[in-house]
Amino acid sequence: MFTRHRQLLLFSVAIFLLSEYTPPPSSAAAHPREPAPITRFRSYLKINTAHPNPDYTTAVKYLTAIASTIPTLRIKIIYLTTLEKPLLLLTLAGSDPSLPAVLFNSHLDSVPVESSKWLHDPFGAHLSPEDGKIYARGAQDDKCIGMQYLEAIKELKGNLDFSPLRTVHVSYVPDEEIGGFDGMAKFVESEEFKELNIGFVMDEGQASPSDEFRVFYADRTPWHMVIKANGLPGHGSRMYENCAMENMMKSIEVITKFRDSQFDLVKAGLAANSEVISVNPVFLKAGTPSPTGFVMNMQPSEVEAGFDIRLPPTADPDLLMRRITEEWAPAWRNMTYEITKKGVLRDYLGRPLLTPTNDSNPWWSVFEQAIAKAGGKLTKPEILASTTDARFMRQRGIPTLGFSPMKNTPILLHDHNEFLKDSVYLDGIKVYKHIIKSLSSFNGTSSSY
Incomplete structure (x- = not known):
């Protein structure tokens, strides 16, 4: 300064x-x-x-x-x-x-x-x-x-x-x-x-x-969320519970259902786009690289996905955080998350x-x-x-x-x-x-x- x-x-x-x-x-x-x-x-x-x-x-x-x-x-x-x-x-x-x-x-x-x-x-x-x-x-x-x-x-x-x-x-x-x-x-x-x-x-x-x-x-206030799913690596032919990719797919499915519920309000004319919580996937990182692309017979041990979230001032941030920790990236599914909050939803008096x-x-x-x-x-x-x-x-x-x-x-x-x-x-x-x-x-x- x-x-x-x-x-x-x-x-x-x-x-x-x-x-x-x-x-x-x-x-x-x-x-x-x-x-x-x-x-x-x-x-x-x-x-x-x-x-x-x-x-x-x-x-x-x-x-x-x-x-x-x-x-x-x-x-x-x-x-x-x-x-x-x-x-x-x-x-x-x-x-x-x-x-x-x-x-x-x-x-x-x-x-x-x-x-x-x-x-x-x-x-x-x-x-x-x-x-x-x-x-x-x-x-x-x-x-x-x-x-x-x-x-x-x-x-x-x-x-x-x-x-x-x-x-x-x-x-x-x-x-x-x-x-x-x-x-x-x-x-x-x-x-x-x-x-x-x-x-x-x-x-x-x-x-x-x-x-x-x-x-x-x-x-609206932007949150940038990155979710990571972990699991044991495995042969591409094996099918077993809670591998990294499966865990991420389950999370994406749950997030997509929430996104659809918000988008349905907009499409039905019940809310403007700016009045709902939008959650949009922006990147997905997974796989083992090879000279020709990715190794096809190997399941990855880590998967990472990024989401752009926008919250209107009427949204309850505590409720969204519970949704993230309990449904979108639960620890019991070997998942972690990181959120970069690009702003706040309340003023200095909590309004x-x-x-x-x-x-x-x-x-x-x-x-x-x-x-x-x-x-x-x-x-x-x-x-x-x-x-x-x-x-x-x-x-x-x-x-x-x-x-x-x-x-x-x-x-x-x-x-x-x-x-x-x-x-x-x-x-x-x-x-x-x-x-x-x-x-x-x-x-x-x-x-x-």
């Missing part, structure tokens, strides 16, 4: 480097009358922040260059781990700093690409003149909202009537796509975060194929990690009214099937909603040919203008849920 003096020194260095910063060269032809926000968005998309080697430094320099053009917007670069993983924090001070602030979060990184599977260079930000689609890794997940926050604040500050009551913070964090453990997880534990006095957070959501916006009040979307949460009605003022409609609030940095804020008892203003758009996060239409992007800026103005002007009680 760097000292505050060290952070200020590094920040000064960053500002010096900024004076020599030039945007990445364009790899797409210029488009006549292209709106400046689209040009800036495409330039951000051209910065390769995909794993395994995300260029966070260039991304932060670029965002800082734009932020420096917005009057009274304070800029701070924080290093929670290494110089290669900066966290950018922007602050627009409110007139009443005693009120809990509002945080708008996005992540800098994106997932890897298979360039050969793309129609266009995934880091070229190609803008199709026929339909306005901007092809790039991160176009939906989630460089769009990071730039929309900035553009919305830039336009609001251009209006001299805008004076926020509450302080507004905007954060750009590293490593969300690989768990967030060197990003938001460390940030929420830092003194810098505690000093922000955050009362409400907006984080990423997902695109909506319909003409209504989607909003998420919770994430499920979810944000109420009713009158018990005053922020919800403010957000809902802001969407209406922007001319939009919301679908029924959902649990996100995957996992985002929002869980770290909810764990601290801070109400957090996941939202990305992309309607009439296919869901393409982590997919080949990820794109976002220019018109959808520009509309999202207008939506965030209403959201930022409404949330920062909220003068009611804003205690954590």
Whole structure:
């Protein structure tokens, strides 16, 4: 952990480097009358922040260059781990700093690409003149909202009537796509975060194929489970009780029945995919290798299988653990298991990690009214099937909603040919203008849920 003096020194260095910063060269032809926000968005998309080697430094320099053009917007670069993983924090001070602030979060990184599977260079930000689609890794997940926050604040500050009551913070964090453990997880534990006095957070959501916006009040929590079955090795012709492969097959059969019971609820329309516990096999390791494949006349003494488990906040983790120890990997069947929990299901008071979307949460009605003022409609609030940095804020008892203003758009996060239409992007800026103005002007009680 760097000292505050060290952070200020590094920040000064960053500002010096900024004076020599030039945007990445364009790899797409210029488009006549292209709106400046689209040009800036495409330039951000051209910065390769995909794993395994995300260029966070260039991304932060670029965002800082734009932020420096917005009057009274304070800029701070924080290093929670290494110089290669900066966290950018922007602050627009409110007139009443005693009120809990509002945080708008996005992540800098994106997932890897298979360039050969793309129609266009995934880091070229190609803008199709026929339909306005901007092809790039991160176009939906989630460089769009990071730039929309900035553009919305830039336009609001251009209006001299805008004076926020509450302080507004905007954060750009590293490593969300690989768990967030060197990003938001460390940030929420830092003194810098505690000093922000955050009362409400907006984080990423997902695109909506319909003409209504989607909003998420919770994430599922991932558990990675590896089961090992052991037994005596034997000749391939022998049949005997409790060999390693037989034990694993029994476990997989039991796990499959549980998976089917959960999936049946989804197929019957009784629950959304994100509302059930999903258990999906991801690997199976067994057998004795040979130069031509595997030894066919030898039964293995050890078998290993991996499963990706996702739990909604309503799930009972203790009940699932009993199921694992008694049915899925019982010790009496010479089985062991290891679970890597990528998050928790309860906050610091023992409550499920979810944000109420009713009158018990005053922020919800403010957000809902802001969407209406922007001319939009919301679908029924959902649990996100995957996992985002929002869980770290909810764990601290801070109400957090996941939202990305992309309607009439296919869901393409982590997919080949990820794109976002220019018109959808520009509309999202207008939506965030209403959201930022409404949330920062909220003068009611804003205690954590």
